Amino acid sequence: MLCVKTEEQIAAEQAWYGSEKVWLVHKDGFSLATVVKTETGSLPEGKVKIKLEHDGTVLDVDEDDVEKANPPSFDRCEDLAALLYLNESSVMHSLRQRYGGNLIHTYAGPNMVIINPVSAPSMYSEKVMHMFKGCRREDTAPHIYAVAQSAYRNLLTTRQDQSIVLLGKSGSGKTTNCQHLVQYLVSIAGSTGKIFTAEKWQAVYTILEAFGNSATSINNNASRFSQIVSLDFDQAGQVASASIQTMLLEKLRVVKRPETESTFNVFYYMMAGADSTLRTELHFNHFAENSAFGIVPQTKSEDKQKASQQFTKLQAAMKVLGISSDEQKALWLILGAIYHLGAAGATKAGRKQFARHEWAQKAAYLLGCTLEELSSAIFKHQPKGSLQRSTSFRQGPDDVGTGDNSALECLEAMAAGLYSELFTLVISLVNRALKSSQHSLCSLLIVDTPGFQNPKLAKRDRGATFEELCHNYTQERLQTLFHERTFVQELERYKEENIELALDDIESSTSLSVSAIDQTSTQVRTLARTDEARGLLWLMEEEALQPGGSEETLLERLFRYYSPVDGESKGPALLLKSEKAHHFLLGHSHGTDWVEYDARGWLSHAKQNPASQNAAILLQDSQKKNISGLFMGRSGGATVLSGSIAGLEGGSQLALRRATSMRKTFTTGVAAVKKKSLCIQIKLQVDALIDTVRRSRVHFVHCLLPKAETSAGDLKVLGGPSSRSGEIDAHGESCDNGLMQLDVCLLRAQLRGSKLLDALRIYRQGYPDHLVFSEFRRRFDVLTPHLTKKHGRNYIVTDERRAVEELLESLELEKSSYHMGLSRVFFRAGVLAKLEENRDIQTRRNITLFQAACRGYLARQAFKKRKIQDLAIRCIQKNIKKNRGVKGWPWWKLFTTVRPLIEVQLTEEQIRGKDEEIQQFKLKLEKVEKERNELRLNTDRLESKITELSSELADERNTGESASQLLESETSERLRLEKDMKDLQAKFDAMKKQMESMEMEVMEARLIRASELNGEMDDDDTGGEWRLKYERAIREIEFTKKRLQQEFDDKLEVEQQNKRQLERKLTDLQADNEEVQRVAQQLKKKCQRLTAELQDTKLHLEGQQSRNHDLEKKQRKFDSEQTQAQEEVQREKSQREKLSREKDMLTGEVFSLRQQLEDKDLEICAVNLKLEQMEAELQDLNSQESKDEASLAKVKKQIRDLEAKVKDQEEELDEQAGTIQMLEQAKLRLEMEMERLRQTHSKEIESKDDEVEEIRQSCSKKLKQMEVQLEEEYEEKQKVLRERRDLEAKLMSAQDQVSHRDVETEKRLRKDLKRTKALLADAQLMLDHLKNNAPSKREIAQLKNQLEESEFTCAASVKARKSMEVEIEDLHVQMDDISKSKQTLEEQLSRLQREKNDLQSRMEEDQEDLNELMKKHKAAVAQSTQNLAQISDLQAQLEEAMKEKQDVQEKLTALQSQLEFQEQSMVDKSLVSRQEAKIRELETKMEFEKTQVKRLESLVARLKENLEKLTEERDQRSASENREKEQNKRLLRQIRDIKEEMAELAKKEAEASRKKHELEMDIESLEAANQSLQADLKLAFKRIGDLQAAIEDEMESDDNEDLINSEGASDTDSEVEDRVDGVKSWLSKNKGSAKNLSDDGSLKSSRSVLQLFVHVFSHSHISISLLSSLYLFVFLFCAHPVCPSFI
DSSP: OOOOOOHHHHHHHHHHHHSOEEEEEETTEEEEEEEOOOOTTSSOTTEEEEEETTTOOEEEEEGGGEEEOOOGGGTTOSBGGGOSSOOHHHHHHHHHHHHHTTOOEEEETTEEEEEOOSSOOSOOSHHHHHHHTTOOGGGSOSOHHHHHHHHHHHHHHHOOOEEEEEEEBTTSSHHHHHHHHHHHHHHHHOBGGGOSOHHHHHHHHHHHHHHHEEOOSSOTTEEOSEEEEEEEEOTTSSEEEEEEEEEOOOGGGGTOOOTTOOOBHHHHHHHHHOOHHHHHHHTOSSOOSOOTTOOOOOOOHHHHHHHHHHHHHHHHHHHHTTOOHHHHHHHHHHHHHHHHHHHHOBOSSSSOOBSOHHHHHHHHHHHTSOHHHHHIIIIITOOTTOSOOOOOTTSOGGGTTOSOOHHHHHHHHHHHHHHHHHHHHHHHHHHHHHOOOSOOOEEEEEEEOOOBOOGGGGTOOSOBOHHHHHHHHHHHHHHHHHHIIIIIHHHHHHHHTTOOOOOTTSOOSOOTHHHHHHOOOSSOOOSSOOSSOOOHHHHHHHHHHSTTOOHHHHHHHHHHHHSOOTTOOTTTOOEEEOSSTTEEEEEETTTTEEEEEEOTTGGGGGSOOHHHHHHHHHHHTOSSHHHHHHHHHHHTTOOTTTTTEEOOOOOSHHHHHHHHHHHHHHHSGGGTTSTTOHHHHHHHHHHHHHHHHHTSEEEEEEEEOSOGGGSOTTOOSSSOOOOHHHHHHOOSOOOOTTTTOOOHHHHHHHHHHHTHHHHHHHHHHSOOEEEEHHHHHHHHGGGOHHHHHHHOTTOOOSOHHHHHHHHHHHHTOOGGGEEEOSSEEEEOTTHHHHHHHHHHHHHHHHHHHHHHHHHHHHHHHHHHHHHHHHHHHHHHHHHHHHHHHHTTOHHHHHHHHHHHHHHHHHHHHHHHHHHHHHHHHHHHHHHHHHHHHHHHHHHHHHHHHHHHHHHHHHHHHHHHHHHHHHHHHHHHHHHHHHHHHHHHHHHHHHHHHHHHHHHHHHHHHHHHHHHHHHHHHHOHHHHHHHHHHHHHHHHHHHHHHHHHHHHHHHHHHHHHHHHHHHHHHHHHHHHHHHHHHHHHHHHHHHHHHHHHHHHHHHHHHHHHHHHHHHHHHHHHHHHHHHHHHHHHHHHHHHHHHHHHHHHHHHHHHHHHHHHHHHHHHHHHHHHHHHHHHHHHHHHHHHHTTTTSHHHHHHHHHHHHHHHHHHHHHHHHHHHHHHHHHHHHHHHHHHHHHHHHHHHHHHHHHHHHHHHHHHHHHHHHHHHHHHHHHHHHHHHHHHHHHHHHHHHHHHHHHHHHHHHHHHHHHHHHHHHHHHHHHHHHHHHHHGGGGTTOHHHHHHHHHHHHHHHHHHHHHHHHHHHHHHHHHHHHHHHHHHHHHHHHHHHHHHHHHHHHHHHHHHHHHHHHHHHHHHHHHHHHHHHHHHHHHHHHHHHHHHHHHHHHHHHHHHHHHHHHHHHHHHHHHHHHTTOOHHHHHHHHHHHHHHHHHHHHHHHHHHHHHHHHHHHHHHHHHHHHHHHHHHHHHHHHHHHHHHHHHHHHHHHHHHHHHHHHHHHHHHHHHHHHHHHHHHHHHHHHHHHHHHHHHHHHHHHHHHHHHHHHHHHHHHHHOOTTHHHHHHHHHHHHHHHHHHHHHHTTTTTTOOHHHHHHHHHHHHHHHHHHHTTSOOOHHHHHHHHHHHHHHHTSOOHHHHO
16 A cells, blocks of 8 residues: 655655764664764774764764664564664664554564563454454564464465464563464364363463462563463364473472562462362461461452452363362362461471471371371481582571571472472363364464573572573573574575575574583483583582582582683673672573572482472372372373473374474483483473474564563562453553653663574575475466466476476566575565465456356356246146146046055055165164274274383383493493503502602611611711711702702793793783784674675665566556557557548448439339329229129139139248248258268367377387397397307317317327337336446436426316316306397297287277277268258259249249230239239249259268268278288287297207207216326326336446446346347337237236246346336336236
8 A cells, every 4th residue: 555655754755865864872772863974084094973863962983883774764664674774773763663652563574573561552352363364474564463373374374383482581471472372373263163262261371370470570470381382273274172281380489489579379369369168178267477488378458359359260260171179179278288388397407397287287188198198208208418408598698508407398399399290280181171082283382481580680689590590591492493493594505505695794603501501411421520511400410419519519610611711701601700609690692691690509409309209199199089089190191201391191193292202302312311310301391392393383473571670679579469461451551651661771682682683684685485496386387377378287397497497587576586596496585475465366366267257157057947947837837738638537537546556555665665774774874883983992092002102112212222321331430440440559559669668768767877876876986987978968968959949049030030021922912812803893893784784785776676677567568558558549540440431431322322212202203103094094994894894703703713822822832931941941950060070070080090190100110119129139149149150169169179189188198108118118128238327317317308298298288178168168158148148039029929919909999999980980971871861852852842833833824824814804903913023922932942952952062072081081091900900910920930030049049958968978078088097197107207216226226236246247137138139029029019909908918918027037137126117117008907916
C-alpha cells in the first residue's frame, strides 16, 4: 500500500539527504549530530567536526565515535535488516522509537526481537490471532503470533519438526511469550474433538507458575526450571497430542535461597488459601514462629488475599486438567510435610535428630509414616563425615567452617528430594491430561529456560549462586546454538557450494565461558588430579571425591586452567579472580555480561546425599493410599533420568522418540560413567535439551530487558510474589511515558551479547534463502508457462542446473539477487518472498480459470440433465395418457392384482437372504474388530517392550563400555603407578646410598676428631701435626667460601643489572605492544566500520540496481503495452476506413434500391392500369354469362378437376420434397460420418504406419545388429578355428619334436655309450703299456672331457624337456581359452535366441495389430458397401422421381394445351396465371432435384475414391506383412545356420579334446621313458666313475708290482697281451651283432661273455679289481643288469 507523502515530509527528507546526519556514540548512549564540512588539513587525521542537534554544540571527535544515521522514514522500521545503514546506534534508535510507540516486536532478519513491556498491552486478543491466521511472514507486522504462524506454516509445508527458542535475561518476558505462542497455536490449529483448548493450557501454566516460579531480586515471578513444550500435529495440521518436559529444577530453593528472595509460590498460595478442612488436615491452624527452611506465611493482608485467589485458581486449574481430589490432597499433604519439616528443624550439635519433635510428628503423619521411619530415613542412613558442610545463604562469611551442621544438611536434602518428586509427579499429571492416542506426524517445540541472572543488575551486593550458574550456562548453550545456526552452518554451506562471501568482521568462534564450565578431558576420566584443562563441573566432581578437596583448591585449579596470565587483558580470557575470597568473575555473552559468583559450599552440590534418595522410597512406602498409589505407579519406570528430566511419560510416538533421544544422551560415552554424578547430570540435561532442539528447524526469539529497574525493588522475603497472569489480564491499561523508556547501556550490552548485528549483517550480505535445484524448478515453473509447454509438466531433466538457469533467465531476476551453487540456488533476502507472492498470484489466476472451466462443465451437465428431465417428463406424461386409456381394461386390472402377489414371495426370500448376509457381515466385523483391538494391544505392548529392552540394552551396553573404560583407565593408572614406583624406588636407592656414604664420611670425621683429641692427650707432637693440617684445611675452606661468595655477589650484581635492563626493555616493549595493539584495535574498528559502511553502500547499490531493473521491466512492459495500444489504434483506424467504405457502398445501394423502388412503383401503376382493363374485360365477360352458361359450367368443372389434380400433385411434390430433405439430411449425416470415419481411419492408419515404421526400423536395427553380431561371431569362429588349427599344428610339431628329440637323445646316448665302450676297450688295450704314465693320463683326461660332454648333453635334454612342459602348459591354456570362447558363443546364441523370441512376440503383436486394422478395414468396407447400397437406393428413388417428373411434365403439357384452349376460349386469366406460377415452382423443384442428383453423384465418386484408397492401403499392408514374414524366415534360417555351426564347433571341440587326451597320454609315456633313460644314464655315469677309480688303483698297484717283481714281468706281460688280443678279437667279432640282439639274445651273449671272461681270467694272475672293472665294461656293453648272477 503506497502512502502519499506531504510536502513537509518531502522537504524534510530532502533536507536530511542534503546534510550528513550521524550518531555520536558516548558512554550514556548516542546523540544525533550533523557533520560540519571543513577544509582539508584543518583537522588532524582521524578527527571530524560535528554539530549536535539538541543544543548546537560543535565538537571535534574521533571518526570511530561517529556512526551514520538513517533517514527519519526508517525510525520505526519493522525489519532491522531493511535499515539503510546498519550500525549499533541506528538499531537501538529504531528499537527505542518503536518501543516508545508501544511497538515491542521487531523483525531482525529471520529472528524476532521483543522488548518486554512493563504493562502488557492489548495486542494478544483473539481478534489479533485471527489477523495472523494463514498469512505469510512477509505479509504480517512483527508479532509473536507471526513467529508461531511462520513455524506452523513451515511445519505443514515441509513436514519437518520445528522449534522456537526464547533467549534473553531474566525478567525479559520469555515465559509470557511462551504462553502466547501456545495459545495461538492451540487456537488457530485446533484439535480433533476439541481436546486441547486455550482454557486447558491456561490451567497448565497456572499449575507450572505455582509449582515452578518464585520471586527473585530481578524478577518477581521468575521461572526456576527449564521446560520444553511439545505440540504434536497430525496429518491435517491439528494438535494430536502434547507434552511438557522439565529439567534443571532449582529444588534447593525450598530449603535455602538468597536474601530478599522467596521460595516457590505454591507454599504461599496453600498457606493463605486453604479452607478450614484442609487446614485441619494439614495442621495449619497454627504456624511456626520460625522455620529452618525460611517458609513463613505472608503478613500483608493484600498479599494474603492475592495468594488466596491464586490458590482457588490453582484448584480450578487442577480440576480442568482432570486431577482428582485425592490426587490434589496427596500434593497438599506432601507440601504440608515439607513445611513441617522446616518447622521441626535439626540439632546443630550432638546427636542427629529433630530440634522440635512435635512438628516432626506432624510431618510424619502427613507423609503416612511413623516418626522413627522418618527420622531413620533422614538421619540414620547418613554415614558420619561423608558430607562436607555447605555454606547456606543465611550464614555470614565468618561462620564458614565452624560447627557440625550435617543434620541440617540431611534435613534439607530430604525436603529437596520430596519437592523434586512432587514436581515430577505434577508434570506427569499434566502430561496425563495432555496425552492422546492419536497418530501424530511432526512436532513443534517451544523452549523456555530461566534467563541470564546477575545480582549486580538488581543492585544486590552478593555473589551469584550455583543454581544461577546452571541457568546462565543453559542460556550460554542456547546462545551457542544460535551462533552455530546463524554463522557456522551458513558459512559452511557457502563453502560447500563454492560461494565466496567476504565476512571478515564476523566472529566464527562461540563463547569461551561454556568451555570454562563443561570442558571435558580427552583422556579416560579417573579420580586422580591431572594437569589437563577441564571445566568447572568436572573439577567440582573431582574435588568432591578427593579427601582434601575444598573450594580453595577448586578455584585454584580453575584459575590455573582458564585465568589469564599477568599483564593480559580481560578480552580473550573470560575468567578472572575477584577481590573477595571464594569469589570469581565469569564473562557471559561473549564477555559483555560479567557475573561474580560465590563458590562457598559448591562442593556439596557434587555429593550425593542418601536422604534425598530416601525421599522417593518414603513416598512409595507411605501408609496413605493416595500418596503411595501415585508414586508406586512411577517406581517401575525409573531410569538414569530419574531426578533429572521430568515429563517423559508421553504416549505418542514422537514423545517416545524424544524420550529415547534423551536417554541416549544420558547413556552414551562418558555419561554412562558419570550418570550418578550430580554435577555432570547438569551438563547431560542441557545436552539432551540442545540435541532435541538441534534435530528440528529452529526459530529464535530474542527477549530484551528494557531497563534494570523493572522488577520490584522493595520485594521482601515475607512478601508474596505477584502473579504474572495479573499482568496478562491487564489489557486495557495505558502505557505511561515514563515506563516506555529504555536503558541504552543495558540494551547495547544485550545486543552485543546476542550478536544480533553480526546476524543481521550476514543476513543482508549473504544469501539466507536457498532451495535445491529440483525443488525450486518444481515450485516455480508455474511462473514460466512457456517452458512448461515446451518441456511438459513432468518432464525429466538431466541437467537440473541448466534448467534452473533457464527458469531464472525467464523470470528476469537481477543477477546480484541470486547465486548458483553446486546443488542449490541461493537468493538474497526478500527475493524468494517476492517469487512466492508472484507464484500465489499466478496460482490464483490458474485456479480461477480452472474454476471457470469446471463451472462451465457443470452448467453444461446441468443443461443436459434438464433436457433428460424434460424428456422423462414427456415420457411420463405419455405413459399416464396410455394408463388412462387402459385403466378400465379388465385384463389390466387382473395383471395389476396378480403381479404384486408374485413378487411378494421373491421379496421375502431376498429380505431373508439379505438379513442373513447382514448377520454374517456383523459377525465378521465383530471378529475383525476384536482381532484388530488385540493386534493393537499386542503392538502397543510389543512397542513398549521394545523401547524398554532397547533402553535396557543401551544401559547394559553403556555400562559395559563404562566398565571397559574404567578397566582400561585402572590398568593405565596401575602401569603409571608402577612406573612411578620404580622411579621412586630407584631414587630411594640412590638416596640411601648417598646417605650411607654421608654417614661414613660423618663417622670418619668423628673418628678423626676423636683421634685428634686422643692424640693431644697422648702425644703433643703428633697432635700438633694434625692440628696444623686441620687449621690449614679450615683456612682453605674459608678462603674458598669467600672467593665463591665474592664471585656469586659479582655475578648476582651483573644478573640484577641485566634483569633491570631487560625489565626496562620489557616495559618499553609492553608499552609499544600496547600502543600497537591499541592502534591495531582502532584500525580494526575503523576497518570494521568502513567495511560495514561499504557493505551497506553495496547493498544500497544493489537495491538501486534491483529497483532500476524493476523500472526497466516496467518500462519494457509499458513499451509493449504502448505498442499494443498503437496497433489497436491502427486497427481501429483501418476498421473506420473500412466502415466508411462500406457506408458509401451502402448509400450507393440505397440509391439504387430507391431507383428500383421507383421502377417498381411505375410497374405497379402499369399493373393497376392493366388490372382495370382486366376488370373491364371481366365485366364484359359477365355481360356475356347469359350467353355461355353451359360452356362456362363445363369449363368450371374442368377447372375444378384441374385444381384437384394440381392439389394432388402439390401434395405429392410436398411429400417428395420432404423425402428429398430427409435424404439430404441422411446424406449430410453420411458425409459427416464418412468424414469422421475417414479422419479416424487416417489417424489410426498414420499411427499404425508410424508404429509399423518404428517396428520396422527397430527390426531393421536389430537385424543389422544381429548381422553384425553374426559376422563378428563368424569372424570369431574363423579366428578360433584358425587358432585351433595353429594349436593342432603346434601340438603335432611339438609331438614330432618330442619324438624326434627323444630319438635323437637316444641315438646320442647310444653313440656316447659306444664311445665310452671304445674308450674302455682302448683303456684295456693300453693296460699293457702301464709303464708309460703320460699316455694313460692323457686318455683319462680325454675320458673326463667326454664325460663332461655327456653331462652337457644330458643338461640340454633336461632343458628341452622343460621347454616341452612349458609348451604343454601353453596348450592347456589355449584349450581353456577355446572352452571360454565356446561359452561366450553359447551365451551369444542364447541371447540371439532371446532376441528371436522377442522378435517373434513383436511379430505376433504386429500381426494382432494388423488383424485389428484388417477388421477395421473390413468394417469400413462394409460401411462403404452400406453407403453404396443407400446411394443405389437414392439413385432408384431419383429415377422414380425422374419418372414422376416426366409424368408431371406430360400432365403439364396437357394442362398447357388445355390452358391454351381455354385462353382461346376466353377463360379466366387469373386461373391461368396461377397455373403458370405452379408450373414455375415445379420447374425450380426439378432444377433443385437435378442439383441434388449431381451432388449425390459427386458423393458417390468420392466414396469410390475412398474405397480405392482403402484397397490400396490394404494391399500395401499385406505386402509389408509378406516382407516381414520373409525377413522372419531369413532370420530363422540364419539362426539355424548358427546352430549348425555351433554343433560343428562342439564336434570339433570334442575331437580336439580327444586328441588332447591322446597327446597327454603320449607325453606321459615319453616322460616315463625319458625318466628311465635318465636313470640308466646316471647309473652309467656312476659305473664309469667307479671304473676310473679302479683303473687308477690298478695302475698304482701295477707300479708297485713292477718294482717288486721285475723278473717275472716279461712272462706276465706276454700272457696279458695274449689274453687282451683275444678279448679284442672277440669284441671285433661281436661288435656288429650286438646292435640287433633282443633282450634274450643280449642275456645269452652276456652270459657267454661272462663265461668267456671266467675262462680267460681263471688261469691268469689279474687282480680282482681289474676283473670287476672288466665286468663293468661288459655290463655297460650289454646294457643289462646281470651283476647279481655274476656275483
